[in-house]
Amino acid sequence: MTEEYEAVEWSGSWVSQRLGVELVGDDGLKELLGLALRRNPKRAHLLVSHVLGKHVPQKPSVVYGHGFALGERVRELLGTEEAARAVVLGYAETATGLGHSVADGLGLAPYLHSTRRPVDGVDPAGGFEESHSHATSHLLLPEDPKLLAGEGPLVLVDDEFSTGNTVLNTIRDLHERHPRKRYVVVALVDMRSPADLGRLEVFAREIDARIDLVATAGGTVRLPDGVLEKGQALVAHHETTPSGTESPETASSRVTDAGAAGDAGPAGDEGDEARGGSVVRVELDWPAGVPDGGRHGFTPAHRVELEAALPRMARRLAEALGTPEGRATPQRVLVLGCEELMYAPLRLALELERATTAHEVEVRYSTTTRSPVLAVDDPGYAIRNRLVFPAHDDPADGPGDRYAYNVTGSGFDAVVAVVDSTADTPSLHAPDGLLAQLAAHVPHVVLAVLPSHVPGREPMHVPGRESMLPEPLRGPDFSSYAPEEVGWLLQDLSDVELEAPTEEREEAIQSGGAHYAESLPVEYQPSEQYQELFHAALDTSAARIARAVGAVTDTVLAELPLRRGRRAADPQPRPVLVSLARAGTPVGVLMRRWAQHRHGLDLPHYAVSIVRGRGIDANALRWLAAHHDPADVVFVDGWTGKGAITRELADAVAEFDGFDPEIAVLADPGGCVRTYGTREDFLIPSACLNSTVSGLISRTVLRTDLVGPSDFHGAKFYRELAGADVSGHFLDTVAARFDDVADAVDADVKELLSADRAPTWVGWAAVERISEEYGIHDVNLVKPGVGETTRVLLRRVPWKILAKRGAGADLDHVRLLAAQRGVPVEEVDDLPYSCVGLIHPRFTRGATGADGKAVATP
Structure with missing residues (x-):
């Protein structure tokens, strides 16, 4: 019984006493339902739900909780694999909210409800009749016609399951169009009469499908002879002298x-x-x-x-x-x-x-x-x-x-x-x-x-705001890259003060007071000695990087038709490169240059934001889906560490149709992906610097006061650092070696395409072991690989560096940075990476290294 009408009497007793109507069934059924009368030539009585949120005001938590709990029961019935393929259909008008809540409880399933509102320009994908209702015609108007065309379970949700006619009409109509093997009927109450109890089973055999039923409670309504006429007379009498x-x-x-x-x-x-x-x-x-x-x-x-x-x-x-x-x-x-x-x-x-x-x-x-x-x-x-x-x-x-x-x-x-x-x-x-x-x-x-959503119309009409999906930002207005090299699916926050001292950021991040993506580190300005080291490392490794670029690009081009379900003989696969800003962006530009130089392909390339613990930029994916086939999208990153972003991307992309969550990386020392140029942990000079090797763009920012639901994630363009920018020099130096490595790339790709490249996750295992051995107990504070270790030294407050015994020139810049920060370098054996950077969880504010800069102390 709801709090609004809590009384000694059951809220159906008035009808029961005057018409002899009885409600019998499970314990608690009368707490879910009351009775009322209506003017209807087919059924005089009305079952009034106390928990539906239609006729009786109720606590929102009670209404939502009942629908969500039913969805959880359906998920348990179907099992994880089948639940992931399910689509939920609710009935207008009373069960539109209930069905949506069931979809939530089922595990974020796609949802559609029938409607009695015709919409100009939208063709129905189906329809059916509700025989006992005062308004019978239901329309199905999905924006995506494929929504009801899948083979997974269809979950049909109504507030009350009485005769079963509505459900049978629905399944019959949809099954003729798109047959499937399983249906689940969901209702708050199952009120079928004994004569109706077997109809679902008979119909299921007729269409060769399984039909299950899930309900909160069950029972039936016993109606005496002549109840329809008596009810209509009672309604007519009280309508002439209304009391409420x-x-x-x-x-x-x-x-x-x-x-x-x-x-x-x-x-x-x-x-x-x-x-x-x-x-x-x-x-x-x-x-x-x-x-x-x-x-x-x-x-x-x-x-x-x-x-x-x-x-x-x-x-x-x-x-x-x-x-x-x-x-x-x-x-x-x-x-x-x-x-x-x-x-x-x-x-x-x-x-x-x-x-x-x-x-x-x-x-x-x-x-x-x-x-x-x-x-x-x-x-x-x-x-x-x-x-x-x-x-x-x-x-x-x-x-x-x-x-x-x-x-x-x-x-x-x-x-x-x-x-x-x-x-x-x-x-x-x-x-x-x-x-x-x-x-x-x-x-x-x-x-x-x-705002009413109408398919095919621009969905954004928010006063004072730009469209949620603006065109990508491009250089020279945003970034020092040429405009055709990359389009940034970001918003420009260059005028916002986002930088915080390293020590303050580390304390806030580790204390849980702030997420790392809510601020930016102060841009590290390398010493003259460090810049010389960068240029020397680039000259030494340019051919090695070019070879890895060629290998990963040609692997993508070779496997795209198969991975995307196209003809293997397609001569012109056209992947859409989507790099994970910002470390992936230089790699994406180089892959685009390789495809153009070696194969004459002009590939689109965009950069999007992904944030550990927060997921990928959903609006960026929507923009991509609106402008390209999601099946053509290939996500690109620089390297893998322990695989956190690999897992983050897989989880995030699962919410969107058509995207393949696999990442193509230049180097995969962590054994986290199957598309890579190499699995060696070597120095990629773009990891040595921050914005000055990445088009003068900052790391991405996700903060609720700056990034709304209709915005792309943010980043800054450091125009003032143009004098130190080596982004173009890095790209040109590597691209100049493309022809030199072409034969080696052909051999590498041939070997890669025939090899077992399944992820081994060897890096993740090593990180977990190191986290425990060094008493850190938090894998997020263990940063494996040359690239991640460099980031620790440039952006975070490091504790110590683990270097693989015998590692050579690839670690020269790491040793230099560590010396400048006063951070010890410990040589170790049995390390799958060249080095690992450690951030100690017991960060103490105010500790400094030999250079007077902040460090962490245990």
């Missing part, structure tokens, strides 16, 4: 913008006083590009973006519900969704509930509906009162009345009405519209409008 129906109010709403008073909004009436409370409009800054629901499909990537934006939007709601002059802070708030728009308001309500718990604010959630239900103000009846208002969702079945139940008389001192922009019409703001109705009974009404 509110008549339309004539007051209109004063709608103001929470951020700019006096702005009535797109359809608001300005200057009229509401008879009751006020109406304030709040701009939530909904994440651009994220659909407002599952009408056209909702992907796991969309969900990730929404999760990131929810806390910010909840803060905006809390501010709009705050304490203006003359009004007390609300203590009881209802977040009211709109018909099929259930999931987004639910998630906003849930985040608001979490954010305001400490302030003793009670948050409840429900939605409006097109379903006409009799209201009776009796504690034994589930629908105590109702508001009636004209439809304001123009495309959805035209004009007519709409309803909000159990809102008045429930003690709410604020209501947040959440609609999509399609439903933000003059009817919403009319004198008898929903806003005026709410304002007549509740002191404070907040209107939040979400």
Whole structure:
């Protein structure tokens, strides 16, 4: 029983006593359901859920928790492998939010719900009838037609499973188009009659598929003879003398913008006083590009973006519900969704509930509906009162009345009405519209409008902001590389002060006070001696690097048709090189130059940000998917250490369709990838410097106050360091050796293509061993390989360096930097890398080395 209607009587007793209707079944069934009556020629009674969030206001955590728990049960039923292939389909209008919550619990499955709103320019991918409903036609309008065409399990979610007709109609329609072997039916309650219990099994045999059913509780409704006629008569009697129906109010709403008073909004009436409370409009800054629901499909990537934006939007709601002059802070708030728009308001309500718990604010959630239900103000009846208002969702079945139940008389001192922009019409703001109705009974009404997602249209219409997916940044405006060499899918933060002293950064990172990607180290300015060492190392290793560049590029070109499922005889594979900024960017440029010089291929090349612990830039992947076939994308990095970024990329890309998570690297000493130029740990001179060998671009930045849900990750362009820039010199020196190594590359590629290149993860094992042997107990503080060790000495506060006994000139720059930082170098045996840099976890602020610079002390 919900807190709003907690009483001695069951909320179905009024109907049961007058019509003889009985609800029998599992323990707790009556806590999930009440009864009401409706004017319907096919079924007089209505099962009213206390946990669905449709007719009865309920705690958002309770509503979301029931759907999420059902999704977890489905995941357990299917198993990990099958659950990863599942698609979830919810039913309009009552189960759109429930189905979405099930998809969350299932493990971030793609989601679609049926709709009764036709959308211009969108062709249905299916449809079916709901025979007992007052509005029967369902449309399926996925933006991606392939969403329902897969072979994985289809999970169908409704609030109530009664006769099974709706589910059978759905499966029959979809199975004819795209047959599959498994379906799962999910409902809050399984209320089939004994006569209907075997229908699913018979139908499953008929289509040669398995159909499972998962429900929170089960039971049935016992109906006496003549109940339909008696119910209709009872409804007619009470409608002539209503006890819980509110008549339309004539007051209109004063709608103001929470951020700019006096702005009535797109359809608001300005200057009229509401008879009751006020109406304030709040701009939530909904994440651009994220659909407002599952009408056209909702992907796991969309969900990730929404999760990131929810806390910010909840803060905006809390501010709009705050304490203006003359009004007390609300203590009881209802977040009211709109018909099929259930999931987004639910998630906003849930985040608001979490954010305001400490302030003793009670948050409840429900939605409006097109379903006409009799209201009776009796504690034994589930629908105590109702508001009636004209439809304001123009495309959805035209004009007519709409309803909000159990809102008045429930003690709410604020209501947040959440609609999509399609439903933000003059009817919403009319004198008898929903806003005026709410304002007549509740002191404070907040209107939040979400942008309606329409397939094929530009999804970003956020005032004052650029499109979420701008064109890539290119030199010379951003980076010293030529514009055709690389496009940076980043935003320019050059004017933001992001640098912090190394000692302060290390203390904040290790204490958990800040993530390493939230700030930048002060750019290291190498001494004249160190610069000489860089140039000498480049001259010595240029041919070795060129050979590795050629080997990895030609391996990619040779295997792309097979890896991407194309014809092996395709003469012109065209990979899209996507380097992981910034260490991967010089390598990506060199691979592009090799493909052009040796094969006449002009390959696109972009740089994107990936952050350990935070994942890859999702907006960058969306841009790539919009401009290229994801199957052509080849991720590029400089080298592997222990493989943390390899794993990070695999996890991040799993949320997106079509991308291959494998990384192509110049050197793979850690044994973490299968596409590489070499597995030797040798000096790649681009690791010796920072921005001055990487196009004058900083390491990437991900900080919530600078990077919003609709932004690319950020980075800085250090224009002021142009005099020290050797980025072009590095590239030209290596590219000049391409012809010299061509024959060796051909032999290398022939050997690579026939070799077993499966990852061995030998580096990860070594890192774990070193972490324990040296008492560090954190693999993130063990940085293996020449490149990573160099980074430790340039950016972090190192403790000591482990050097492989007998390592030669490849470590000259490491020894020089270590001496400058006062860091000991310890020679060791049995090391799969040339060297390993250690950062001690017990960092002590203020410790310095021989040069007076900060070091870490145990």
